[in-house]
Amino acid sequence: MPPKPEPFMTIPNYEKVFSSLTKKWTDIFENDPRRVGRLLLLNEYDGETIEGDAQNELAYVFSELKTLSRKSTSKPWKSLVDAGIITALCKSAINQKHYITFAMPDMTDDGSAELSQEAMEKMRNNAPSPYVVALEVLCNAVCSCAIPPTSTERKTIDELKKHWSTIMQRVWSDPRETLEPGEGKGRVMERLVVGQIVHRVVRVDPSFLDVIMKPSDLTLAVLFRFWLYSTDEPDAISNSSLISPFLPEATVPDHWARHLATSPLPDVHALLPRILLGASRGAEKKKRTPTQQADFIVSAFASHWQRFPPRYILEEFELFASLLKATSTEWPPFARAVHRSEALWTSMAGIMQRYGAVDRNASLRGYLPEGAAVATLRMYFNVLNGPEGDEHVDTLTYSWLAGGLFDGLEEALGTIVRSARGPILLSSLFSALCNQLPKLSAKTLRKLRLELPRPRTMLSLIFLANSGSQDPAALLKLVTDGNKVLQSPYSVRDPRHPIWSITAWQLLLKLTNAARPWREICARRGCENAADGAVCPGCDIAPYCGQECLDEDIQHKFLCPWMEALMITDAIQKREAEDREEATAKLQGISISTDGEAPQSLQESVVAKEELERLSAAGELTDDKLEPLMRKVLGMQQDAQGPIAAAQNAQAGEESAVTSGSR
Numbered sequence: 001m002p003p004k005p006e007p008f009m010t011i012p013n014y015e016k017v018f019s020s021l022t023k024k025w026t027d028i029f030e031n032d033p034r035r036v037g038r039l040l041l042l043n044e045y046d047g048e049t050i051e052g053d054a055q056n057e058l059a060y061v062f063s064e065l066k067t068l069s070r071k072s073t074s075k076p077w078k079s080l081v082d083a084g085i086i087t088a089l090c091k092s093a094i095n096q097k098h099y100i101t102f103a104m105p106d107m108t109d110d111g112s113a114e115l116s117q118e119a120m121e122k123m124r125n126n127a128p129s130p131y132v133v134a135l136e137v138l139c140n141a142v143c144s145c146a147i148p149p150t151s152t153e154r155k156t157i158d159e160l161k162k163h164w165s166t167i168m169q170r171v172w173s174d175p176r177e178t179l180e181p182g183e184g185k186g187r188v189m190e191r192l193v194v195g196q197i198v199h200r201v202v203r204v205d206p207s208f209l210d211v212i213m214k215p216s217d218l219t220l221a222v223l224f225r226f227w228l229y230s231t232d233e234p235d236a237i238s239n240s241s242l243i244s245p246f247l248p249e250a251t252v253p254d255h256w257a258r259h260l261a262t263s264p265l266p267d268v269h270a271l272l273p274r275i276l277l278g279a280s281r282g283a284e285k286k287k288r289t290p291t292q293q294a295d296f297i298v299s300a301f302a303s304h305w306q307r308f309p310p311r312y313i314l315e316e317f318e319l320f321a322s323l324l325k326a327t328s329t330e331w332p333p334f335a336r337a338v339h340r341s342e343a344l345w346t347s348m349a350g351i352m353q354r355y356g357a358v359d360r361n362a363s364l365r366g367y368l369p370e371g372a373a374v375a376t377l378r379m380y381f382n383v384l385n386g387p388e389g390d391e392h393v394d395t396l397t398y399s400w401l402a403g404g405l406f407d408g409l410e411e412a413l414g415t416i417v418r419s420a421r422g423p424i425l426l427s428s429l430f431s432a433l434c435n436q437l438p439k440l441s442a443k444t445l446r447k448l449r450l451e452l453p454r455p456r457t458m459l460s461l462i463f464l465a466n467s468g469s470q471d472p473a474a475l476l477k478l479v480t481d482g483n484k485v486l487q488s489p490y491s492v493r494d495p496r497h498p499i500w501s502i503t504a505w506q507l508l509l510k511l512t513n514a515a516r517p518w519r520e521i522c523a524r525r526g527c528e529n530a531a532d533g534a535v536c537p538g539c540d541i542a543p544y545c546g547q548e549c550l551d552e553d554i555q556h557k558f559l560c561p562w563m564e565a566l567m568i569t570d571a572i573q574k575r576e577a578e579d580r581e582e583a584t585a586k587l588q589g590i591s592i593s594t595d596g597e598a599p600q601s602l603q604e605s606v607v608a609k610e611e612l613e614r615l616s617a618a619g620e621l622t623d624d625k626l627e628p629l630m631r632k633v634l635g636m637q638q639d640a641q642g643p644i645a646a647a648q649n650a651q652a653g654e655e656s657a658v659t660s661g662s663r
Contacts, residue, residue, distance in 0.1 A: 011113040021060055029064060033080045036061060037088035040134070043095050058100050062133045065089075069140035077141075078152045086138070086156050090163035093134040094170045099127035126186055129176035131167070135193045142200045149204055157205050160197075164211050168194075168218040172225075179229040179283050188235045191226040195238030198223070206259035213266060220246065220271070224278030228300045233312050236304060240319050246271050247322035268326045276331065294337035297323075298344050305347040310355050310372035317375055324386050338383055339396040345403025351376045353404075356412020373412035374419040377429070380405075384432060393436050398444040406451045413460050423464065423500035430507035437514055448515045450526055454508070455558040461505035462562060472565035478502050479569050509566060510573050518570055519543050524553040539563035 011017060028035050039053045039061055048054050065085075068077045101123055108114060128136075138160060145153040171178075171194065178190040198219065201208045212219045220243065227239035244250040248268055252260065265271065279293040288296065301320055305313055327334040338344060356373040383396065409416070409426075416422040433448075440448070466475045490497040516523075522531045522545040531543030534550045541563040544550040559566065 012111075015111055021057065025057070025061060025064060029068075029076060029080075033083035033085065036065075036080065037084050040085075040088040040092045041095075043097055045098050055098065062100055062137065065137045066140060069137045070144055072141055072144040072153050072156070073146075073150060081152050081155055086141070086159040087163070089134045089138050090160065090167060093131040093138070093167050094163065096130040096134065098130060099124065100130065100133045101127040126183060127177075128186065128190055129174075129178045131170055131174075131176075132178070132190045132193065135167075135197065136189075139193050139197050139200075142197055142204070145200065145204050147204055153204070157201055157208070160201065161205075161208060161211050164208075164219070165214060165217045168222050171222050172218045175225075175283050177283075179225070181231050185232070188230075188232045191230055191235035192238035194219075194222055194226065195235075195242055198242055199238070203255055206255055207263075209256065209259055210263060213263075215270075215274075218274075218277070220274045221277040221280075224275050225282070226278075228279060228296065229282070230300075230304070233308055236308065237312060237315065240316060243275060244319045244322055246275065247319070247326045249325055250318055250322040269330060272326050272330050290331070290333045291337070294331075294333035295341070297334065298337045298341045302341065302343040302347040305344075305351055310351075313351060313372055314375055317379060320379070321382050324382060328386060335383075335386060336392065339392045340399060342399050342402045345399045345405070347403075348376050348379065349404035349408030352408035352412035356408070356415045371415065371419075373415045374422060374425070376408075377412075377416060377425050378421075380429065381425070381432075393439050394441050394444050397433070397436055397440060398447055401444070401447045401451050406454055406457070410454060410457050413457055417460065417464050417501075421495045423504055424495040426461070426504045427500045427507055430504065430511050434507060434511050434514065437511075445515065446528075449521070449528060452512045452515050453523065453525055454512075455555040458505055458508055458512075459558040459562070461501075461508060465502045465505055470561070472562055475562070475565050476568060479506065479572055506569060506573070509569060513570050513573075518567070522549050523556065524549040525555070536560060536563075541567055 035049070035051055035053070038049045038051070039055075039058065042049055042053070042055050042058075045055055065080075068074065068080065071077060141153075141156050142160065145156070149157065178187060180187055182188075198208070198212070211217060223239045223242050227236060227243060230236035230239065245252045245256060246265060276293065279288065279297050281287050301316065304316055308316070324335065324338065352373045355371060380400070384393075416426065437445070462475060463469075465478060469475075488497050488499075492499060519531055521527075522529045522533075523536075523542040524544060527545060527549050529545035529549075531545060533546035534544040536542040536544070536550065536556060538557075538560045542553075542556055542560070544553070
């Protein structure tokens with residue numbers, strides 16, 4: 001057995017020493033509270049107060065202060081506040097240089113305490129940052145304040161307001177170990193203490209917002225940096241819930257709103273740089289470039305969404321959407337980082353995969369409330385219709401595909417289609433992808449080909465449109481009898497309108513056949529060989545490059561009975577495209593009527609569509625205006641167009657509704 005290592009430090013008669021220390025400070029707290037404050041102002045490790053109190057006694061004193069501060073109306077705490085303890089705590093948070101913590105000694109038979117080298121290293125590694133201990137006492141004090149506050153509590157808040165901006169300057173400039181993951185919950189508590197203080201003080205005294213809104217104050221930068229480095233729900237929620245209300249279109253707490261009615265927030269042009277400052281650097285002194293800042297923010301979102309539960313993810317979606325809106329004109333690097341981040345979109349698809357399963361206890365009828373899966377799908381539209389979405393559509397689409405968009409949809413489809421807005425979201429997504437095809441690079445188009453086809457997804461959407469029927473003839477009737485699509489008690493803008501469930505599968509079929517032309521590419525997903533080797537013996541339609549792919553394509557069984565209907569639908573879609581091209585040519589004067597004008601039905605259709613787009617852009621598109629315009633746009637062309645064309649034309653008024661609904 002190896003010999004026991006020599007202790008780093010030995011304290012003889014430890015119990016007697018500790019008992020004497022306890023008696024000393026119990027008497028001081030009761031009879032001389034100002035002396036407590038003088039010790040808190042001691043910053044030199046080997047210094048002493050005028051009474052001879054040493055800094056190594058601070059750990060015990062702060063332990064007592066944490067206990068007393070939890071009862072802000074007690075007589076001992078009132079005496080301490082009257083003696084200036086709040087000012088002393090604030091100055092300690094500003095100036096303290098040394099770590100304040102207890103070490104865990106090993107007791108010996110003779111009553112001595114021994115501290116090993118290992119215990120000392122563990123103590124140093126887990127010790128809170130020097131400013132944190134004082135902030136924890138202040139946090140206890142303000143969290144126990146009543147509404148309205150007592151005179152002692154009022155004095156606590158007033159003193160805190162005087163020193164707050166200086167405290168934030170210290171926390172920002174010298175974060176020490178607060179930004180590290182750490183062991184256990186210690187660092188998590190360090191990152192949430194500032195947020196807890198702000199939350200409670202603003203509730204007790206909303207005018208504290210005026211302190212935060214001062215141009216020189218760094219609270220927003222500190223909160224945002226703590227959120228970026230958060231590793232658990234408490235520190236993430238404590239900070240993000242304070243950042244969101246300062247951004248556009250975010251929810252503002254009622255007690256904030258009452259104060260902001262008379263003292264409004266500065267505009268986003270003034271606030272956004274102060275928030276984004278939190279991403280400019282971590283514990284290191286070197287500043288990040290704007291691109292590095294944006295990438296770091298996006299990686300924080302991705303990290304949180306991979307680990308946190310749905311309740312918090314939904315709260316972070318609000319922060320994400322508000323930040324995307326705020327940076328649209330003020331800070332383009334954020335949108336660009338979002339577009340190119342495969343990690344972000346992998347986390348998005350992961351949310352749909354993890355939380356997309358329908359609860360087995362859910363009702364078999366009716367709609368499900370929107371949960372994490374549907375909210376995630378809506379975020380795709382927020383980004384697509386957000387800043388620079390159209391300009392960087394190729395980068396964004398590739399990130400979607402590389403992140404597993406179709407895998408996420410496949411897992412969450414049962415929940416999505418049961419949600420009230422599910423079918424409209426799916427139709428709009430597939431329509432957007434179809435419209436983007438001409439803008440995609442060869443690399444992105446190849447990635448799209450490798451992600452298709454999706455037989456399971458297609459079958460689920462077919463059953464949705466066909467009301468569960470397994471009759472292909474009934475499905476084809478929905479495709480050919482387009483006039484019935486508009487015969488609904490619901491507005492076309494209403495997600496319950498049948499146009500959205502009827503066209504979702506058709507748009508997916510159109511996308512699939514555009515990316516993998518019918519009878520040209522092998523029908524097995526992942527294969528890009530020419531389809532000239534084998535044909536499915538069941539449907540005699542699905543083509544393959546050879547027998548091996550035919551045998552391996554186990555998902556084709558889902559669509560095998562429907563292949564004839566899908567082939568006919570594909571032919572109808574191609575005819576619709578040709579008819580639309582012919583109609584466009586007529587309107588451009590290539591082919592005109594005998595009286596020298598375009599046909600009246602086409603004129604009315606185009607005028608109605610232009611009016612639809614104008615009202616949508618102006619935000620004046622109400623249901624009473626939408627319905628007659630849609631009937632003109634769609635009804636006049638119904639002989640040449642089926643429901644899929646109707647749904648794609650409806651995007652002019654619907655995509656903005658999808659995006660605004662998600663916010």
